[in-house]
Amino acid sequence: MTSVTGHADTQHPLSSSEVARIKADFEILEHPINGTDLVYLDSGATSQKPRCVYEAEQHYYETANAAVHRGAHSLAVEATELFEQARETVASFIGARSNEVVWTSNATEALNLISYSLSNASAGLGGSAAERFRLTRGDEILVTELEHHANLIPWQELAFRTGATLRYVPVTEDGALRYDLLDELVTESTKLIAFTHVSNVLGTITDVERFVQAARRVGALTVLDGCQSVPHLPVDVKALDIDFMAFSGHKMLGPTGIGALYGRAELLDAMPPFLTGGSMITVVDMEHAEYLPSPQRFEAGTQRIAQAHSLATAASYLDEIGMERIAAWEEHLGTLLLEGLSQLDGVRVFGPTDAPRIGTVPFEVMGVHPHDVGQYLDSRGIAVRVGHHCAQPLHRALGVTATTRASTYLYNTEEDVAALIAAVGSVREYFGV
Amino acid sequence: MNELDQLYQQVILDHAKRRVGSPLVEPAAAAQGESHQHNPICGDQIRVRVGLDEQNVFTSVSWEGEGCSISMASASVLSEMLPGMGRDQFLTTLDAFREMMRSKGTATPDEEVLEDAAAFVGVSKFPARVKCAMLAWVAAEAAMFGASS
Structure with missing residues (x-):
């Protein structure tokens, strides 16, 4: 593995000077945008990558590239070793065992994997072991109104395919989850509960324990969307006691094209496969095939080997700095964002004020459409996300069609936040509102 | 004028506030049509x-x-330009507008044809915003083709 820059001082909170050193690991942040320094506040969409991450990918291609789990030559052995080491590293990063991490293209595919596997079980595949995954008319799937479309539509489709009913935990007009309705919504009919760990729009952190307790009471499966939590918070799947979790590589300093599904080993081993083909079988004849246990059972075809290695490098980089410290720094930035934006005339911040948050803050500038806000900020070198952030139902609940969202990461400085607040403060004047 | 000011020319900012042609009215005409267009990227x-x-x-x-x-x-x-325009003239104007939008900032718009719509030339430098400018035009085209008495 290429060197990970030494930032280790894991006992103390991240200091501004340490963040400045971290920022220097990110080449792209040094390149001016529109003639000014880049202020990247769109890590909720995708994070930037430190040099060690793409150097790891390059190094892999230069020294170890081969197909894994087949072939007897030295490179094949080396590549297989790196691939499986990567799985161990990423598994350990989330507190899982390595056979409980399945590589996918992204988090969306990980969620679809569960949806289609359950659908296959419902069609009778997977034999008696898969019986517990069967859904039928009268069964219920529970989601929340906060969800990213990726953790909503696969469940809508699963309901359509199986005849099950999709229900959801609503939010208040501030976007707070209605935990008070959980007891009523989770019944003996509930077979699966899918919910986000951190809202990709509001940045609010879900009380996972309440959902897990409700699910355990009726024996429902739990699926956690970890896309916005795994990159920003310490996440331990065993402590959270969830059954499945999906997360993406590119939001946690890793490359695009790879994500992962965590699942309890006993569940993954009993589920029928989703994608089928090479590398996931034991014995094949012309009529049928037997499948390998997890994770290979869900990894048909040639895998994202370089990307897995590169993602593991990202996880090690984060681990070396310390997720607790990263979370604390982002909480600090999030507070500055919230306070600074709330104090501006004609700016409204969305989300409940009393819920814990990561450094993600959505807002609106009264009288100026988010697209125009984003365009103005871009002219100042500030990158934010505008639109519905793949969460149309949540926006509807908030009473808007679109918002502007600033989202931080470990490389963001207090100066970045100050630059955003100053620029947002001049938006209305520019548009003559 | 910097690129942002070229994008947000005064005539554009004024029209964004005035909204000529809004809200909807029931036309008393020989044929009428309607179209609903949606930009899935931003929800507009x-x-x-x-x-x-x-x-x-x-x-x-x-x-x-x-x-x-x-x-x-x-x-x-568009609402200011369209009344009095024939169907073929609209299609010619639409072609000119579309061509300008695809020019990535290189077009010199023909103001004879495009009138105030020439002000949108600055939008063509921002590929992410071209769809915003096209939305009403595409809707008007679909409404015209779908018009019936």
């Missing part, structure tokens, strides 16, 4: 209603919608 949407007489000349245009200043201004400018 517009409903355009047109009325045409027996000679296929636009007698009225009205719309309602929600979106950024570019999409709202574009609908407003």
